[in-house]
Amino acid sequence: MRIPKVRNVLLAIVIVAIVLGLGLVIAQDQETLRVRTPLAAEDPRFPDYLARLVGRPITSGDSYMPLRNGGEAFPAMLRAIDEAATRISFESYIFSEGEVSKRFTRALINAAKRGVHVQVVLDSVGASDSQLADVKAMQGAGVQIGWFNPVTDTKLEEVNYRTHRKILVVDGSVAFVGGIGQADHWLGDADSPEHWRDTQFEIRGPTVDNIEAGFHENWIETGGIVEPMVAPKAGAPAGDARSIVIWSSAEAGSNALKLAYLLTIGAARKTLDIQSPYLITDESTQWSLYEARKRGVRIRMLTEGDLTDAKPVKFAGRSQYESLMAHGIDVYEFQPTMMHVKAMVADGVVSIVGSANFDNRSLELNDELNVIVASRDLASRIAKDFDNDLRRSTKLDLEEWRSRPLHIRGREKLWSYFGEVF
Numbered sequence: 280m281r282i283p284k285v286r287n288v289l290l291a292i293v294i295v296a297i298v299l300g301l302g303l304v305i306a307q308d309q310e311t312l313r314v315r316t317p318l319a320a321e322d323p324r325f326p327d328y329l330a331r332l333v334g335r336p337i338t339s340g341d342s343y344m345p346l347r348n349g350g351e352a353f354p355a356m357l358r359a360i361d362e363a364a365t366r367i368s369f370e371s372y373i374f375s376e377g378e379v380s381k382r383f384t385r386a387l388i389n390a391a392k393r394g395v396h397v398q399v400v401l402d403s404v405g406a407s408d409s410q411l412a413d414v415k416a417m418q419g420a421g422v423q424i425g426w427f428n429p430v431t432d433t434k435l436e437e438v439n440y441r442t443h444r445k446i447l448v449v450d451g452s453v454a455f456v457g458g459i460g461q462a463d464h465w466l467g468d469a470d471s472p473e474h475w476r477d478t479q480f481e482i483r484g485p486t487v488d489n490i491e492a493g494f495h496e497n498w499i500e501t502g503g504i505v506e507p508m509v510a511p512k513a514g515a516p517a518g519d520a521r522s523i524v525i526w527s528s529a530e531a532g533s534n535a536l537k538l539a540y541l542l543t544i545g546a547a548r549k550t551l552d553i554q555s556p557y558l559i560t561d562e563s564t565q566w567s568l569y570e571a572r573k574r575g576v577r578i579r580m581l582t583e584g585d586l587t588d589a590k591p592v593k594f595a596g597r598s599q600y601e602s603l604m605a606h607g608i609d610v611y612e613f614q615p616t617m618m619h620v621k622a623m624v625a626d627g628v629v630s631i632v633g634s635a636n637f638d639n640r641s642l643e644l645n646d647e648l649n650v651i652v653a654s655r656d657l658a659s660r661i662a663k664d665f666d667n668d669l670r671r672s673t674k675l676d677l678e679e680w681r682s683r684p685l686h687i688r689g690r691e692k693l694w695s696y697f698g699e700v701f
Contacts, residue, residue, distance in 0.1 A: 316542050320548065320628055329651060338486040340484050340520075342483045342518025343660075345479075345660050347468070347469075347478055347664065348475075349474070363449045367395055368448040368494040369398070371444075373461055375408050375461065379462055380461045380462070384417060387417055388417055397417075400497050404430065405441060405443070425498055427501055441645055444494075445457060445634050445648075446490060455481055456648060457477065457478055457621070458477045458620060459619075469615060476613060476615070476617065478622065489524035490648065491510075493526040526648040539631065543631060544625070546625055547625040548574065555582060556619050557596065559595055560637070579611065580637075583612065586614075587617055598691035604677040604680065610674070629653055639700070
């Protein structure tokens with residue numbers, strides 16, 4: 280009787296291995312994109328050039344306020360919810376049980392009770408640890424909640440396609456995007472290993488309408504009968520920034536976000552600063568970065584260090600450090616806590632901010648929302664924060680990195696095979 284059981288186990292292992300292998304093959308880039316950009320990032324025509332190529336509208340008259348860590352972001356977001364008069368569009372990958380989710384639950388319930396139209400999209404995997412009582416309380420108060428891509432026995436492949444977007448739009452007049460979700464590890468000011476370093480961006484101006492449209496793309500996909508509410512006319516100017524809102528959707532086949540990154544890297548002529556956790560490049564992004572180095576662009580990449588919530592992803596990312604540094608790219612690892620900021624700045628004038636990490640999962644698989652911003656003021660603010668974070672980071676040395684123990688290199692090589700799906 281034991282032999283058939285052993286055979287069944289072995290057969291199951293073989294099947295799992297085959298499925299995993301096929302999944303990794305499918306996840307690999309089908310084609311390497313090699314993109315050069317004839318216009319420099321500093322060229323006033325570049326934002327329009329990029330907007331046309333990615334097929335997204337461009338707005339003028341936007342303002343941006345970086346909110347550092349939960350200590351600045353949460354009060355601003357909750358204040359906007361408390362002041363809402365007509366509608367709230369809220370989406371999050373993370374809505375974990377704890378103090379932060381309780382605060383947002385209360386604020387959304389209070390808004391719904393005073394007549395505000397409140398719509399919420401939560402990822403069915405990322406927010407699976409949300410408190411059921413909070414969800415029921417919100418629904419009981421009239422908050423409409425949609426769950427993105429519920430995983431079922433008949434649709435196990437759905438687990439691979441998540442919405443990673445973090446969006447809050449209030450009354451169509453103010454929006455918040457970035458890396459901060461609703462969980463207690465975003466509390467504080469990155470002042471301990473338990474409190475993450477992150478940035479959220481408060482946005483006003485015409486581009487807010489396009490951010491809300493990105494929310495409604497996912498709201499429509501949650502199923503049921505929906506009636507998207509987006510202002511038919513752009514909002515009033517609030518600053519001097521020009522903005523392009525780009526959302527990616529793997530299931531819809533949309534890859535404009537990745538192209539936007541490649542075009543912006545291609546437009547850099549002087550400097551390129553990239554800040555992202557889970558830093559994993561593919562052949563397309565590697566080609567663009569190495570071409571930028573050939574043009575003499577100084578490239579600095581800042582990512583998380585040993586304090587990370589995803590060790591296998593960290594190992595996969597570290598497997599690429601040697602190649603990056605060999606091409607003259609400076610690589611830094613943040614030390615005090617988990618670093619979760621997502622931002623890129625080219626030549627001190629064009630920035631990319633939002634929910635996407637600089638990795639294959641964000642640029643190929645997840646639903647993400649980012650904003651490309653032409654503004655020296657915003658670029659300067661991001662650069663200042665970047666430099667401050669570098670002071671609390673370790674710059675890696677190529678020769679020391681090459682001499683790390685063989686077993687560590689082997690571990691990184693093993694996890695690198697999964698880099699395309701992390």
